[in-house]
Amino acid sequence: MHDEPxxxxxxxxxxxxxxxxRPALYGVSHRFRQGExxxxxxxxxxxxxxxxxxxxxxxxxxxxxVLSCGLDTSVPTNASExxxxxxxxxxxxxxxxxxxxxxxxxxxxxENLGLSPLVIRKRVDxxxxxxxxxxxxxxxxxxxxxxxxxxxxxxxxxxMEPSFLISDESTxxxxxxxxxxxxxxxxxxxxxxxxxxxxxxxLEEAAIADQVVILESGRIAGTGPPGELLSDPTRVRNLGLDxxxxxxxxxxxxxxxxxxxxxxxxxxxxxxxxxx
Amino acid sequence: xxxxxxxxxxxxxxxxxxxxxxxxxxxxxxxxxxxxxxxxxxxxxxxxxxxxxxxLTPTSGSVLYxxxxxxxxxxxxxxxxxxxxxxxxxxxxxxADTVRKDIEFGPRNQGLRGDDLAARxxxxxRLVGLPLQDTGGRSPFSLSExxxxxxxxxxxxxxxxxILVLDEPFIxxxxxxxxxxxxALSSYVENKLATIVLVTHDLSGAWPLASRFALLSESRLxxxxxxxxxxxxNTDMLALGVRLPQWGVLAKELLHAGIPVEDxxxxxxxxxxxxxxxxxxxxx
Amino acid sequence: MTGNDIAIGQYLAVETxxxxxxxxxxxxMVVACxxxxxxxxxxxxxxxFSVLLLVVxxxxxxxxxxxxxxxxxVWVIVLITFLLQAFLTPGExxxxxxxxxxxxxxxxNGITLSARVLLLVLLLTALTMSxxxxxxxxxxxxxxxxxxxxxxxxxxxxxxxxITLMFIPGILEQSRKLVKAQMARGADFESANIFxxxxxxxxxxxxxxxxxxxxxDDLALAMxxxxxxxxxxxxxxxxxxxxxxxxxxxxxxxxxxxxxKFVL
Numbered sequence: 163m164h165d166e167p168x169x170x171x172x173x174x175x176x177x178x179x180x181x182x183x184r185p186a187l188y189g190v191s192h193r194f195r196q197g198e199x200x201x202x203x204x205x206x207x208x209x210x211x212x213x214x215x216x217x218x219x220x221x222x223x224x225x226x227x228v229l230s231c232g233l234d235t236s237v238p239t240n241a242s243e244x245x246x247x248x249x250x251x252x253x254x255x256x257x258x259x260x261x262x263x264x265x266x267x268x269x270x271x272x273e274n275l276g277l278s279p280l281v282i283r284k285r286v287d288x289x290x291x292x293x294x295x296x297x298x299x300x301x302x303x304x305x306x307x308x309x310x311x312x313x314x315x316x317x318x319x320x321x322m323e324p325s326f327l328i329s330d331e332s333t334x335x336x337x338x339x340x341x342x343x344x345x346x347x348x349x350x351x352x353x354x355x356x357x358x359x360x361x362x363x364x365l366e367e368a369a370i371a372d373q374v375v376i377l378e379s380g381r382i383a384g385t386g387p388p389g390e391l392l393s394d395p396t397r398v399r400n401l402g403l404d405x406x407x408x409x410x411x412x413x414x415x416x417x418x419x420x421x422x423x424x425x426x427x428x429x430x431x432x433x434x435x436x437x438x
Numbered sequence: 439x440x441x442x443x444x445x446x447x448x449x450x451x452x453x454x455x456x457x458x459x460x461x462x463x464x465x466x467x468x469x470x471x472x473x474x475x476x477x478x479x480x481x482x483x484x485x486x487x488x489x490x491x492x493x494l495t496p497t498s499g500s501v502l503y504x505x506x507x508x509x510x511x512x513x514x515x516x517x518x519x520x521x522x523x524x525x526x527x528x529x530x531x532x533x534a535d536t537v538r539k540d541i542e543f544g545p546r547n548q549g550l551r552g553d554d555l556a557a558r559x560x561x562x563x564r565l566v567g568l569p570l571q572d573t574g575g576r577s578p579f580s581l582s583e584x585x586x587x588x589x590x591x592x593x594x595x596x597x598x599x600x601i602l603v604l605d606e607p608f609i610x611x612x613x614x615x616x617x618x619x620x621x622a623l624s625s626y627v628e629n630k631l632a633t634i635v636l637v638t639h640d641l642s643g644a645w646p647l648a649s650r651f652a653l654l655s656e657s658r659l660x661x662x663x664x665x666x667x668x669x670x671x672n673t674d675m676l677a678l679g680v681r682l683p684q685w686g687v688l689a690k691e692l693l694h695a696g697i698p699v700e701d702x703x704x705x706x707x708x709x710x711x712x713x714x715x716x717x718x719x720x721x722x
Numbered sequence: 723m724t725g726n727d728i729a730i731g732q733y734l735a736v737e738t739x740x741x742x743x744x745x746x747x748x749x750x751m752v753v754a755c756x757x758x759x760x761x762x763x764x765x766x767x768x769x770x771f772s773v774l775l776l777v778v779x780x781x782x783x784x785x786x787x788x789x790x791x792x793x794x795x796v797w798v799i800v801l802i803t804f805l806l807q808a809f810l811t812p813g814e815x816x817x818x819x820x821x822x823x824x825x826x827x828x829x830x831n832g833i834t835l836s837a838r839v840l841l842l843v844l845l846l847t848a849l850t851m852s853x854x855x856x857x858x859x860x861x862x863x864x865x866x867x868x869x870x871x872x873x874x875x876x877x878x879x880x881x882x883x884x885i886t887l888m889f890i891p892g893i894l895e896q897s898r899k900l901v902k903a904q905m906a907r908g909a910d911f912e913s914a915n916i917f918x919x920x921x922x923x924x925x926x927x928x929x930x931x932x933x934x935x936x937x938x939d940d941l942a943l944a945m946x947x948x949x950x951x952x953x954x955x956x957x958x959x960x961x962x963x964x965x966x967x968x969x970x971x972x973x974x975x976x977x978x979x980x981x982x983k984f985v986l
Contacts, residue, residue: 205612206584220947242949250947257937258944260888262735262854269959270856271948276955283959302735307480318948335609337478337639337679363612366684402613404642407685407705414709420716429691436697436715493902519908529936530896531903533929547908579932597907 167196168325168357170217170248174226177212186212188380189226196325196357199348201371201388203362205402209380210361211253214330217359218248231325246275249319250328253335255303255311264306264314265290265299271322285321293317293347309340316347326357333362345370365392365406369427376401389425408432442633443467443490443521443601447499450485459485460657463499467601472627472634472647477654478679479639484526486654487605487637491523519548522599526606528578528586537581537589538574544597562596565622584615591619595626602626603635608643616643623647641668642683653678669702731850731890740782740852744964745861747972752849754976759841761983765830768837770982775844778975784852786844796843800836807832850887859884860962863953877952884953885938885945892934900926 171193178185187209194200194217204210215221216228219235231247233240249271252258261267268289272282290296293313298306303314312332319327329348333341345367348358360367368374369388376384376391378401384391392398395405395413412426415435422435444466450459460482467473477483488494489501492514500507501517508517522544525531534540538559545558563570566588573581578589587607594602604623608616624647627634636644641651651668653661655678663671669686670693682690689702697715701707735741740748755775762768779786790796811832813825850858863880870876904926950956 206610206615207582215943218947220943242951245947245949252940252944254940257892257940260856260884260941260945262733262856266854266856266959270950273956273958274949274951274953276957278957279959279961282957286959307478309479322948335479338676338681339478339679342676399613404613404684407688410685410705411688411708411712414706415712417706418709418713420709420713429688429695432688432712433692433695433697436712437719438716488902491906493906515908515910518905523906525899525903525906529929529933530899533900533903533926535928543904543909544907547910579929593907 167355168231168247169196169229170194170231170326170357170359171229172213172216172226173229175213175216175223175228176225177209177216177221177223179212184380185224186380187216187223187377190377190380190382191226192375192382192385194326194357194359197352197355198372199352199358199360199370200373200375201360201362201368202375202377203365203368203403204377204383205363207379208377210363210377211330212380213377214250214328214359214361217326217328218250219244220250246322247324248326248328249322249324250330251312251315251319251332253331255308255315258315259303259311262302263299264295264301264303267303267314268318268321271318275322285323289317289320292320292350294343307340309336309343312336312340312344313347316344320351324356326359327351329358329360329362331361331363333360333364333367341367363403365398365403368392369406388427392427393425442469442504443635444502444505445490445499446502448486448489448496448501449498450482450489450494451497458657460489460496463659465652465659467633467635469600469633470627470631471649472623472636472644474641474644474648474651475635475637475654476641476644476651476678476680477637477639481639481654481679482657483637483639483654484605487523487603487635490601490603490635491521492517493523519597520599521601521603522594522597524591524594524602524604524607526609528583528590531590531593532578532586535577536575537568537578538570540578540589541593541596544593548597558596558598559592562592565595565626566592567618567622568592583610587611587615587619591622598630599632600630601633601635603637605637606639607636608638608640611643619643620646639679640681641686642681645683645686653680670699731847731887731894733854733891734785734851735854736785738782738784738852740779740784740848743852743968744962745853745857746865746962747964747968748849748853749858749861749865751972751975752845755845755979756842758979758983759838759845765834765837767982768834768841771979772837772841774975774978774982775841779844779848782852784848786848786851789847789851790844793843796840800839803839804832804836807835850890855884855887857962858887860953860956860958863956864962877954879952881942881945881950881952885942888941889934889938892937893930896930896933897926900930 172190175187175190176185177187190213202210202213216223218230219241222236228235230244233244235244259267260270265286268286269282272285290299293316295313295317298310303311333344336344348360352358362368369392371388374386374388374391375382383401392406393409395409398405406427408426408428411432412422415422426432445463448463449461452459475483475486485494489496492501492508495509500509503517506513508514532540534543541559541562542555545555550558560570568588578586607619611619620643623634626632636648638644651663652659653663668682669689675682685703689699692708693699697711699708699711762771808824808828809822811825811828813827815823816826816829817824859880862883863876866876
């Protein structure tokens with residue numbers, strides 16, 4: 163959507179919630195790039211949601227800084243420009259909806275940008291189409307299923323035409339079918355050049371990312387491509403996460419004296435090995 | 439043994455809504471079993487949980503407790519006092535100003551006082567792994583999400599219910615929290631010969647506990663399956679919106695690719711099957 | 723108690739003339755009515771206005787009565803207001819039981835005061851039921867805009883109002899959930915009378931507000947993330963437009979309400 167790719171750079175980011183003694187994030191540095199899919203993985207209380215809120219300046223770091231598309235999130239006058247560029251969707255859509263119909267809900271962001279009704283109309287229609295929910299445009303959000311509500315929330319973010327979309331555990335309450343729908347939409351957006359930052363505790367969702375960031379007690383416990391970070395079941399277990407079963411099978415294969423060569427995360431990769 | 443809780447032709451529709459939330463549900467639970475009701479968001483499973491606990495009255499059909507319909511009056515109150523319901527969100531359940539008072543609420547309504555009451559609270563807190571001496575006097579709302587869930591469960595367990603209905607108890611819990619809950623629930627069932635009705639869209643937590651899985655789709659019951667049926671059978675779990683444990687998904691994919699799987703839950707069995715397949719290819 | 727019925731203040735997306743009306747006109751109308759309800763001095767004035775209002779509301783076919791009927795708390799407040807006035811106002815004694823006596827002024831004060839409370843609830847319910855919270859907030863922002871020149875923080879006021887409006891239904895919804903949670907743990911609500919039930923609500927008020935404030939916080943954050951600043955520079959997908967007919971009807975309605983005061 164833009165000529166030169168943007169990035170969100172967290173630089174030595176430290177954040178402590180008011181009234182807490184221990185920082186929720188400590189010395190976190192990472193570059194999220196436009197057009198890439200980055201997954202932020204960690205157990206409850208690891209600081210992953212806090213990181214999500216820092217990326218578009220909804221909370222501002224105590225130490226270090228976050229540059230979102232070149233703008234320092236600590237500078238109050240940057241807030242609206244940053245939020246235009248970096249949209250966010252949350253875990254529970256129910257309590258965060260404002261519109262009385264789906265299309266008004268999706269229109270809410272562009273309306274706040276002061277765009278003309280015609281431009282808003284165009285953006286809303288495009289976002290609804292991309293999310294595949296044109297048919298429910300006139301329905302009331304309260305009457306929708308949780309999965310549909312989350313698609314509406316993502317459409318509302320898309321209508322802002324952002325460079326980045328932050329997903330703060332947006333799939334964790336959803337059933338698998340709805341989750342697949344939301345993840346497919348993220349992939350479509352990535353194809354259109356949007357950078358996705360997906361916070362999750364599902365390993366299988368992190369496995370489809372370009373880059374994985376693992377957080378543990380507020381610190382980065384590892385960054386890299388999923389194969390590198392997630393293929394060792396013992397390491398994953400030590401982080402308090404469930405290893406991918408294919409990695410456990412690959413481990414058994416190694417114990418049987420069969421080394422698989424590359425990283426194995428999925429059934430497909432196991433089958434590929436068996437056919438090689 | 440007689441089923442303590444069963445549903446007969448239960449249908450339900452919410453006021454001011456045309457669509458049925460549930461239609462024609464028949465269920466029978468057995469003492470000492472964990473019975474899982476699996477379905478997607480919006481399949482009617484939370485409604486079903488509330489019907490089992492007597493909080494919603496079926497539009498037609500009936501909930502039978504000890505073989506007798508519990509619709510109103512003392513029979514309904516009896517159902518409320520013997521069937522414990524854990525709500526999906528602890529915020530919808532907790533209300534007292536201290537953790538201890540919240541856990542005491544249920545047993546108090548059952549008429550317990552003094553030492554009996556204190557013992558119940560201590561037992562329940564121990565079972566869920568809640569350190570009562572630290573947290574007993576605190577407000578439940580000041581606790582972390584995981585601790586809130588423990589208080590909510592303790593409040594239900596303190597009533598010593600014969601039947602426990604749990605609505606999405608594992609959602610939002612990480613690996614450690616889930617393991618802990620699984621062991622607390624399984625020891626409760628074993629010690630009390632209780633029945634648990636577990637409602638969920640993600641089977642990874644229910645898997646080690648449950649033996650029968652009722653599949654709910656668009657307000658109807660479409661089947662009751664065993665674990666083997668779920669993994670080895672042809673039911674399209676993705677279309678149902680129900681998440682199998684990840685190794686179940688893996689086993690299904692391997693089976694689909696023609697690899698014979700004897701014990702789908704054992705990684706080494708899967709590894710050996712893959713090695714055999716590779717060797718067959720090498721021989722050719 | 724266990725039903726999922728309509729809550730007070732909840733917006734109802736039904737096709738009525740009142741729903742289609744511009745939110746600014748509705749706001750002006752409600753404010754005018756509230757002022758008049760306090761200005762009316764006699765029971766006859768209040769009665770005439772009530773008849774007028776009920777006729778107009780009936781004509782709009784907004785399903786108000788089922789909502790009002792289910793509002794136990796409102797009826798309890800009205801009843802208490804009435805009894806306090808009737809028993810405690812000095813005047814000529816009409817009846818008495820033991821030390822309690824009802825006076826003529828007490829009775830008439832009781833009636834007018836209860837009527838005022840009922841009318842206010844009716845007016846506000848009609849407004850919030852027929853107007854989406856965001857439309858109401860945008861309408862308010864548009865009406866109050868001139869005040870911004872007097873350094874009144876209009877945007878902040880409209881943000882607070884819009885978030886509050888979105889959470890009125892939440893409060894009732896949440897209290898229903900907690901009553902249910904208590905029933906699930908053996909609390910006996912079925913055989914309790916209305917006063918017991920109201921009394922049982924009191925201890926759950928704190929957790930209800932904890933939850934509602936928490937949700938309101940979430941909503942404020944989500945709105946902030948979508949660049950909402952109280953509607954200062956907002957445009958709308960469907961811009962607000964005041965129609966000729968609805969303006970005429972509003973003026974007519976308000977003039978009738980004023981006429982009642984000076985004619986009777």
